[in-house]
Structure formats: structure tokens, C-alpha cells
Amino acid sequence: MRKQSLILSVAVALIAFSTACKKENNVVNDRPLTAAAAAHTCGDSTISGVITSNLYLGDCKIYKLSGIVYVSNNATLTIAPGALVQGIKGAPGGTLVITRGAKINAAGTQTAPILFTSDQASPVSGDWGGVVVLGKANINQGDSALVEGIGGTPPASAYYGGTVTNDNSGVLTYVRIEYAGYELSTDNELNGLTLAGVGSGTTVHHVEVYKSKDDAFEFFGGSVNASYLIAAYPLDDMYDFDNSYSGTINYALGLSDQTRADKSQSNGIECDNLATGDSTKTPITKPVINHMTIIGLPNATLASTTTGAPSGTGRYGRGAHFRRSSRFDVRNSIFMGFNTGISLDASVGSGSGAPASNTPCAYFRGLSVLDNNLVHAFTSPYGPFTIEGSSACLTSATLYALATNLNGGYVSADPNTDIKLVAPFGTTAAGFFPQSTGEAFTYNAGAFTFGGADWTVGFSRFGN
Numbered sequence: 001m002r003k004q005s006l007i008l009s010v011a012v013a014l015i016a017f018s019t020a021c022k023k024e025n026n027v028v029n030d031r032p033l034t035a036a037a038a039a040h041t042c043g044d045s046t047i048s049g050v051i052t053s054n055l056y057l058g059d060c061k062i063y064k065l066s067g068i069v070y071v072s073n074n075a076t077l078t079i080a081p082g083a084l085v086q087g088i089k090g091a092p093g094g095t096l097v098i099t100r101g102a103k104i105n106a107a108g109t110q111t112a113p114i115l116f117t118s119d120q121a122s123p124v125s126g127d128w129g130g131v132v133v134l135g136k137a138n139i140n141q142g143d144s145a146l147v148e149g150i151g152g153t154p155p156a157s158a159y160y161g162g163t164v165t166n167d168n169s170g171v172l173t174y175v176r177i178e179y180a181g182y183e184l185s186t187d188n189e190l191n192g193l194t195l196a197g198v199g200s201g202t203t204v205h206h207v208e209v210y211k212s213k214d215d216a217f218e219f220f221g222g223s224v225n226a227s228y229l230i231a232a233y234p235l236d237d238m239y240d241f242d243n244s245y246s247g248t249i250n251y252a253l254g255l256s257d258q259t260r261a262d263k264s265q266s267n268g269i270e271c272d273n274l275a276t277g278d279s280t281k282t283p284i285t286k287p288v289i290n291h292m293t294i295i296g297l298p299n300a301t302l303a304s305t306t307t308g309a310p311s312g313t314g315r316y317g318r319g320a321h322f323r324r325s326s327r328f329d330v331r332n333s334i335f336m337g338f339n340t341g342i343s344l345d346a347s348v349g350s351g352s353g354a355p356a357s358n359t360p361c362a363y364f365r366g367l368s369v370l371d372n373n374l375v376h377a378f379t380s381p382y383g384p385f386t387i388e389g390s391s392a393c394l395t396s397a398t399l400y401a402l403a404t405n406l407n408g409g410y411v412s413a414d415p416n417t418d419i420k421l422v423a424p425f426g427t428t429a430a431g432f433f434p435q436s437t438g439e440a441f442t443y444n445a446g447a448f449t450f451g452g453a454d455w456t457v458g459f460s461r462f463g464n
Helices: 359-364 396-406 439-443
Strands: 002-004 018-020 044-047 055-057 062-065 068-071 076-079 084-087 095-098 103-107 114-118 130-134 170-178 183-185 193-196 203-210 217-220 226-232 239-242 248-255 269-271 288-295 318-322 329-331 334-336 340-345 369-371 374-377 385-388 408-411
Touching: 084 095, 095 103, 130 170, 193 203, 217 226, 239 248, 318 334, 318 374, 334 340, 340 359, 359 396, 369 396, 374 439, 385 396, 396 408, 408 439
Parallel strands: 044 062, 055 076, 062 084, 068 095, 076 103, 084 114, 095 130, 103 170, 114 170, 130 193, 170 203, 193 217, 203 226, 217 239, 226 248, 239 269, 248 288, 269 318, 288 329, 288 334, 318 340, 329 369, 334 374, 340 385, 374 408
Antiparallel strands: 002 018, 340 374
16 A cells, blocks of 8 residues: 655645555554444554644544644644544654644544544653644633743744634544643643633533643633543642633543642642732633542552652642632542542742732632532541641631532542542542442542443543
């Protein structure tokens, strides 16, 4: 079979050439494709530069991202169900950026998911950059901000934000993103999936990020809603919200990597208004989270790691860290296996003259909500619900008393003693369901409900 390679440059010029090649193996890295997925036997196509007109990626070729690839000029990138897109390892790391006004139409199916992964035969975290979507929705940094992780002078706009709450950046459904998080420079990594200023007109559901070197999902402002998300074994945080994100997350799973932790601390949720903690910047970050399961470590020894790989200073943080004047609405969720379950941080933000966070005060005044959650921590007596820093509104004791009126708080050597999931520290979706007895069943909390369907089937690494 002839192998055709397409190089998309700044003008999206197509240059074809032929070599002898045949690909008949239906295994992508260590993950077999589902029966309905394509065999990818039509050769490779390399994509680079800036895409300025509509482009379609089918399910037969293997598409390779060389460097940072931008979709710009209001173009739409359409990716077929079952398509395979690989980031080429090496500087500056294969990355896909959908700029403001452009769209991605990546509508996979349960039996033919779209796979973004490394081009390496033995992939590891950080091989390539990840997927970045930039929109025109509200942020609290004016109408424009430069997205984190992309430096220098990019050939297309890397700015996000605006005033279009219902902005539509396209579709991401039944998509898996693996081994992303390329480190462009020291402490400057890309995330698995970055959604920056993305509006509520965008469709995001059934997306898994697997083994990212930075955060799995990061939401920089915007109002996009997302459901059925899996953050599996990231080095840093599972879900990160900041810069005025205000969307809703329904049904989400987060799993800690027990073999490594980040030097900046690996959390289930990290949530800021701004890095400075300035509560006068509006809109204020306030994610709405419903039916999320965050699973940390199986024992206190692992959770207390301070010299973890890969840096030698890696450590695990909290089930959820709400800080820097952020707000939140968290319901029907489970946090387990960290030294601290949910932290409301009153510490001073970063930067000279930065104010103390009013995150605890927002909760005390009813501007933030914790309702019907199950929260475990290894530390006591207030490990499940904790104030960090000095708050004018709450102490840890008061927070614990208030929070446990509407939630379950547990301090035990075994995180699962009271919550009772089937096997929460395993690697299959069946383990994340509640047992027929226990608090998860009673509260109907978590990403999976007793007797409910396994929504990870087909597209993820866990439901097959």
C-alpha cells in the first residue's frame, strides 16, 4: 500500500509523497481499538503550522502533530469517529490549539472514540503537548488573556476570553487524550485538555485524560459545561478551575497516580479566582460540581509522601483545594484518600501586597455550597473539612461543624471504611460503584450510582 504524507504549513499547503508502508496492527500503543474503530491502514499524515481553512481528518490515516498546530481564521477542524491523532515527541511538543473563533468538531462515538496520544511505541507522560481550546466567553482578566503554556511569539493568536457567554468552540465527545503535558520550559507544562474562555455553546462530554504530566483538565474562565469526564493518573491536579470559570461539571471521576506526585502538590480539585487572590476581579470563579468522585491514596503513608517521583520532592495535596477568593457549589460527590479532604484556604495570594483569600467567608455567607458530599481524610480531628491560613469568618472547628450538617465527614485509616465503594483503588469502573451498603449508597453520591449504567464503557480505559 502506498503511504501518503501531508504537511500542513502556515498556508495549509498539502505536499504528497509516497513510500512503501503497510500498517495492519489494530493496537494503538497499549490500548486495543474497539471493534468499530478504524484499522488506520492508509499511512501517516503530518500536520504542522497554522490551519486557516476547514480541514477533515478521517479514520484511516494516522495524523501526526508536529510542533504546535493552530486552527485559526474561523476554520473548523472536523475529526471522524475512530480517528487517531498523535503528538510527535520533542520540542516544542506536538500540540493542537483551537484559537478564538475557530472550532473543533471531534464527535467520536462510544464504540469508535477519537484518540489523541503520543507517537511513541512506549509512551510516557509529557511526550506531547495536549489539546487547547480558546474561546470568547467571560474571564476576569478583561477581554483577553494569553493562555498558559504557550510562550514566545506564536504564529496565531494564543489569547482567550471575551464577553460571549454562549460562545461555541465546537464539539468534544467520546475523546481520549493520553500522555500529554509536554514541558515547554521549567514548570511550564501544557495540560491534557485546556479549555480557556470556552463558552456554554460548546459541547463536551465523555472525555478521558490519561497520564498527563500537568493537570488533566484545566478550565481558565468561560462557561462551558462538561459531563462524564475521567481524569486518570495526572502528575498534578485532576481538575483545575480559575479566572472566573462558571460552568457545571456533571459526573466526573478523578484518580491519583500512586507512583508519582508533583512538587507543587497533586490535588483532586484546585480552584482559584486569580493567582493574586483578588476578590474584586469579576466574574468570580465558581464551578458547579455534581456527582464527582475523587480518589486519592489507599493509606496515610502514601498520602504523606514528600520525596515522590519524578522530582524527588513530589507530594500529594488535598481532595479539593478552594483558595484565592474562589467560590464553589459542590454536591453529591465523594473525596477520599488524602490527608485533607476539602480545604477552604484563607492564605494570602501570590505577589507583593496580595490580599488574603475570602474563600472561607464566601462559604460562611452562603455564597458557596457543600451539600450531600462524602469527604474522607487521614488527618484529625478536622481533616475532612479544613481552614488553611487565618480566616475572619471561620475556624476549622466551625467549618467542620457546619459542613457535616449536610455532608458526611470521615477520618479513618482505610478511606473506604464508611463510604464503601466496591474497589476504589483498582483500575476498573466496576470498583468505583457503591456497594449496596455504606454511605455512598445511602447518600447516592459519586460519579457512579448503585444500579446505574457504566458510562465509561467503550471510549475509556476503564469500562471495557
